[in-house]
Amino acid sequence: MYRAILSLFLVIACQQVQAFGFPTHARVCANAYELLTPVARQSVDRLVTLSSEKSFAQLCGWPDQIRRNDDFRHTGRWHYINVPRTADQVTEAHCPEDGCVLSALSDMQARLSSAPQVDWQALAFVGHLVADIHQPLHVSYADDRGGNDTRVRYQGDRTNLHALWDRDVPMATADIRETMAPAGSDTLTALDWANESLQKTQQIYQYYRRGQTITDDQMKNEGRWMQARIEQATTRLADVLNRIFAD
8 A cells, every 4th residue: 555655745745844744644544544443444534535635645745735824824833843853752842832843742632622523623634743752853953944054965966854854764664564453452652652753853962963865775774663653653643633533
C-alpha cells in the first residue's frame, strides 16, 4: 500500500518540503486506517466527506497546506516542540503559551472527542500531529530551528538536518517490509512519544556536524530506525482513533 501512496504523492513532495513530508503523513494515516475498528473507520469516512479531501491519507496532509493561511497561521507552532540543549527530557513546561505539538495534540483529541461527527479539522490535526511528534527533529532545539539551520549534504545536494529527516530518511524506508503491531498494544502517552524523539535527536546532534556529507550507509541505518518509528506512529494513531470513536 505504501508504495502506491508514495508514487501518488512523490511529485508533491519534491515541489515543497513539509513537516514530515506529505507522503509519510499519507503513509501513516493510510496504514492506521487499515487498523481501525469498523466503527472507527465509518466515523473517519464520514468526517472525510465533510472536508475537501478524498481520503483520510490526504486529509492528514491538510494541516501543512493551510499553516501559512492567515486564519491558520497560529497553528505553525503546533507541529513541534523545542527544549534547551541541556534538557534531559521533554516536559509540558517546555510548551509555550501559544502552543506546541503536545498541547495541540491534546486539544485536538479533546475537540474530536467532543464532536466526533462533525469536527473533520480536529481529525486532520490528530492524524498529522501524531506523525509529527514521532519525527525526531520536531522535538529539538530552538537555536537552529529544529535542524533547519544545520546544513548537510546528501547525494551531492545541499539540505539541512530537518529536511533530511522530514523527507530523505523516510524515503530510505521504501524497500523495508512493514510489520505493524495491532492497535491498542501501546500504553505510552504523547509525552512519552516526545521523549523517545528527543533521545534520537540527541543522538543525531552527537554524530552529525554542520556541512557533513551523509553517506548511503548512514542513510540505510537511519532508514531502519525510521521504519520502526513510522510503524509506531501508525499503530499509536490507530489506537487513539479507536478509543475516540469507541463511544
